Amino acid sequence: MRLRPERGLGLVLRFILALVVLVFFLFPIYWLAIISFKTPDEIFSFPPVWWPEAIQFANYAVLFKDGDVETIGNSLFIAGASTLVATLLGTMCAYSIARFRTGGNMFSDWIISNRMIPPIVIVFPIFLLFVALGLVDTYIGLIMLYTAFNLPYVIWMMRGYIQDVPVELEEAALVDGLTRFEVFRKVVLPMVRGGLFATAVFTFVFAWNEFIFALVLTRNEVTTFPVQVTHYFGGQSNLWAKIAAMSVLGTVPIFIVVAFLQRFLVRGISLGAVKG
Amino acid sequence: MSQLEITGLRKHYGSFEALKGIDLSVPEGEFCVFVGPSGCGKSTLLRTIAGLEESSHGTIAIDGEVVNDLRPRDRNIAMVFQNYALYPYLSVFENIAFGLRARRVADAEVNRRVGEAAEMLGITPLLDRQPRQLSGGQRQRVAIGRAVVRDARLFLFDEPLSNLDAQLRDGMRAEIKRLHGEIGKTTIYVTHDQIEAMTLADRIVLLREGRIEQEGAPLDMFERPRTRFVAGFLGSPQMNFLPVEAGADGLVLADGQRLPRPLNASGATGSLVLGVRPEHFSRAGEPVAGEGRLDILVDLVQPTGTRTYAQFRVGAQEVTAELPAHSVEAPGARLALAVDMARVSLFDADGIALR
Amino acid sequence: MNANADPLAVGGGAPPKRARRRSPDRAFRYYMIAPAVFVILLIGLFPVIYTALKSVQNVNMFDMDTSYQGFIHYKALMSDTRFWLALAHTLIFVVVALPAELALGLAMAYLFVDRMPGRPVFVTLLVLPVLVSPIVAGATWRLMLDNRYGPINQILGWIAGEEVTLLWLVDPNLVYPAIIIAEIWQWTPFMFLLLWAALSNVDQSQVEAAELDGASWWRTFRLVVLPAIWPVVAIAVLIRALDLFRLFDVIWALTKGGPGTMTETISIYAYVLGFQQFETSYTAAMAFVIIVLLAVTVTIVLRRIEIDR
Known part of the structure; x- marks a missing residue:
């Protein structure tokens, strides 16, 4: 596709520019990862060390020893369970909308508009409700909330994928x-299995990365990994090794999937x- | 083996009326073709028979049983779709077996029937393939296989050949006709292609704007169209329609030439339309009294190899004549053409044929 | 649907049966949506109603007064400078970060729209920041921007030729750039990916036709490319604008709204009010104002851009 200016940049120049762009976007991730492998001396050396003498896993070992990694398990369970439920219910609903136009455009608009409500607005009444129902700091509470919060996304996406299925297949x-x-x-x-899988993965990522709900609705029992990361922030002294190691643990699975x-x-x- | 009876069938989409009262009876074993221009309601009618659309009024009965209220699955019909509707995630075998599995037919029986159907259609070597590995013609065979494998009461075909290229289409058309001969099931076939309709049908049902314009045996409709619309729809190149002034002694064309009255037409006079098929023209010999004869100036020649189409004008009207190859070589030729007055049609101002 | 019964109806007897026939499919479509709708109502309707209700009462940490109090909290909100400042801070993030992301994303999309060795790898790697949890993104930039142990000051030091110790997350002049850089870092790839896909889908024959007609690059862009990618641009901008409007995580990780309340967005302010000061009714009033603001904006925008439905 020739969309560029006629006297466009040469291939070499574009490639170099692409590398520069790539470095800008990947360097912070590299920095985060490399800190997790540094010794405390290397982390707190001035000027900063860009490549540690030896890759060592002591920072991770501490997380496992202290049980901090349990928060990864919590995230896995909560995000996994809510993804399962949201995908199931959402796909059923999407089929009805895609094939029968159930509820018309108003219904579709209403569904997607739920996606656009800021979490801070929802979390406040939900918190009061959860307090009343004893759901604060429970798996079931967070799973329900993430399910509800991700349903509009699932419905919206699956509706699109289902509309791509030739209606003759169903009629046949x-x-x-x-x-x-x-x-x-x-x-x-x-x-739609491809789209279904992709939608499920994105739903999982949203739940996995979510912060406000988890911050407000968890205490010590079902802390999720993003909340755990913020526990390492200090006023003046951050637990840098833990921040980095925990962040890496919580990010790598997403990259892989x-x-x-x-x-x-x-x-x-x-x-x-x-x-x- | 079943017969189909449709009475007073109407179908509304909101305020739009797609079917405006269809009465039709298809006897057992007949190959019935619904044909008509797009938007005439032929597909809607087929889909209503299948149960994919609900009717607004009227009844559909198969073997005397009213099926209006039955779901498609309970009507026991088989249908072949225009785009084949093969399940891309299933093998050819499983595609053909799909309807049997849905009806919980035993495995041995499934194997036997799918084997037979595949044999009949010559697709046995393809059974393990995926639909995407098949050519268009092969997919069409699989789609047909999925229908014949079922012991359905009716076969419905919805423009099954329109996605194939011309050569394959001719072959498949013959194949479908042969299959119908072997199986003998009552078949309803929708197409917009008049050649398919003519060649396949025991009976053609020509629809226009939600109504049946005419039904009957193909040659009968071709030779004795009831309306100008039918005459124009069947036959290619199209029938020529020439405005004429009819008097007691003959027809006067727009350019003043005269033709005798057709032998089969009633005694109507006044402004009429004469329908002459291209093949009703021929090179004229010596003038004979009472013969239809036109002197023309050819302005376009289209040789097809076997025949040559010569175009000329009568008044403002462009007319096509089908002549033997090499009878005209170039535009500008002056010819005398004979008109076969025994086979032409005459229509009144409303387009109704005069007999 | 049989309201206008046709006097010409033939072969009748169908209508009463038809009602029975219709019901399976009709019931089916509602069975299919019922569970999802029930769950969504939990977050889509209950909180809104509850919020509206609480906002006209007077509930806070010391008082559980659930009697009707009228619009006192809305009145208070109107004269709450901290609220207006939070709104202003939020809008600053929207109007600075959004155009920057759009411009950078479009530039990157152009950079990668022509073939180039390794392009799939580039694109895959460039998407990674989008997938990172915003909290992790904030944490990452916290490490990057540390005045002593972070590499940003070090790099700036190389350029300046002397030691640089900028206090990115404390200095009032630097906190906004710091947060905006983190936002741009995380979300420009989002813009890039969407615009890149949209550019790749532009009908090439139209572009070529414009070139053959002698149109300049700018004219081709304005008259052919831009109209073709416009729906995607609109969606991308809408999604990002809504995200930025509820900006919370990254700021929470970087400054928690500080120094003082300098970077406090409405989401952060609402959190502080509701969960640190327990001003239940006041927070509810504020939440309700946000809902109404957003609902109006989004409705107007959606009507204009006609997203795929």
Whole structure:
């Protein structure tokens, strides 16, 4: 595609520029990672050390020994469970909307508008509700909240993927003898499995990275990893080794999972606006 | 083996009326083709029979049983879709077996029936493939296989050949006709292609704006169209329509030339439309009394190899004549053409054929 | 649907049965949405109603007065300088970070729209910041910007030729640049990815036709490329604007709104009010104002850009 100016940048120049851009965006991640492998002396040396003498894992060992990694387990369980429920309920709802236009445009607009409410606005009444119901600092409370918060996203995305399924496939199945629900299960779900998987992963990432709800609604029992990271912040002295190691532990899984989703990446983060 | 009976069928989409009262009876084993221009309601009618659309009024009965209220799965019909509707995640075998599995047919029976269907369609070597590995023609066969494997009461085809290229289409058309001969199931076939309709049908049902314009045996409709619309729809190149002034002694064309009255037309006079198919023209010999004869100036020649189409004007009207190859070589030629007055049609101002 | 019964209806007898026939499909579509709707109502409706309710009472840490108090909190809010400042801070982030992300993202999209060796690898790696938890992003920049042990001051020192010890997260002149750099770092790749995909989808024959017609690069961009990518630009800007409007995590990680209340956004202020000062009703009033503000804005914007529905 020749969209660039006619006297465009040469390939070499563009490549060099691309490398510069890449360095800007990756260096902070590198810095975070490298700190997690440094000794305290190296972390607090002046001028800063860009490459430690030896890669050592003592910072991680401390997290495991003190049980801080349990917060990763909490995040895994909460994000996983809420993703499962949200994906299931959301896909069912999306099918109804995509195929029968249930509720019309108003209903669709209302659903997506729920996605746009700032969490701080929701979290306040929810907190009071959870206090009343005894759900503060419980798995079930956070799972419910993340499910509800991610449902609009799942519905919105899956509606798009389901609309891409040729309606004749469903009609053929109806004529061949399936019930509506069987059509959903045996025709629609297999047809959208790629998009379904991608949507589930993004849902998981949102829940995994979420902070405000977790900050307000957890205490000590079900602390999630982002909240745990903030526990290492101090006024003057940060627990830098722990911040870095914990952050790396909480980031690597996301990088790995999303690496498999190249094809769905753009569509997933653009709320389906770009089909990529 | 079943017969289909449709009475007073209407279908509204909001204020739009897609079907305006269809009465139709398709006897057992018949190959019935719904044909018409796009938007005429032929697909809607087919989908209503399948149960994919609900009717607003009227009844659909298969073997005397009213099926209006049955879900598609309970009507026991098989349908072949225009874009094949193959499940991309299933093998060819499983695609064909899909309807049987949905009805919980035993494995041995599934194997037997899918095997038979594949054999019949010549796709046995493809059974383990995925649909995306197949060519268009092969996909079409699989789609047909999925229908024939079922012991359905009716076969419905929704423009099954329109996604194929011309050569394949001719082959598949013959194949579908052969299949119908072997299986003998009542079949309803929707197409917009009049050649498919003519070649396949036991009976053509020509729809126009939600109504049946005419139904009947293909050649019967071709030779004795009831309306100008039917005459124009069937046949390619299209029938020529020439405005004429009809008197007791003959027809006067727009350019003043005269033709005798057609033999089969009633005694109507006044402004009428004469329908002449391109093949009703021929090179004229010596003038004979009472013969239809036109002197023309050819302004366009289109040779097809087997035949040559010559175009000329009568008044403002462009007319096509189908002549033997090499009978005209270049525009500008002056010719005398004979018109076969025994086969032409005459229509009144409302487009109704005069008999 | 049978309201206008047709007197010409033939072969009747169908209508009563039809009602029964319709019900399975109709019921099915509502069964399918019911569970999801129920759960969404929990966050979509309950909090809004509850917030509206509490905002006209007078509940705080010391008082559980649930009687109707009228609009006292809304009145107080209107004269609350800290609220207006928080709103102003929030808008600063929106109007500075958003155009910067858009411009940088578009430039990057152009950089990568033509083929280049290793392009898929570049694109994959460039997306990584988007996936990082905002808290981690904040933590990362906290490490980056540390006045003594962070590499930013070190690099600036190399350029300046002398030791640089800028207090990025304390100095009133530097906190905004610091937060905005972190935001730009994390979200420019988001803009880039969307715009890159949109640019790649521009109909090349249109671009070529414009070139053949002798249109300048700028004219081609304005008349062919921009209209083609406009819907994506609109969506990307909308998503990011909403994100920036509720900015919380990164600031929480970097400054917690400080120094003083210099970088306090409305989300941070609401948090402080609700969960540190327990001004329940006052926070509710503020939350409700935010909801209304957003609802109005988003509705207007959505009507204009017609997102894919």
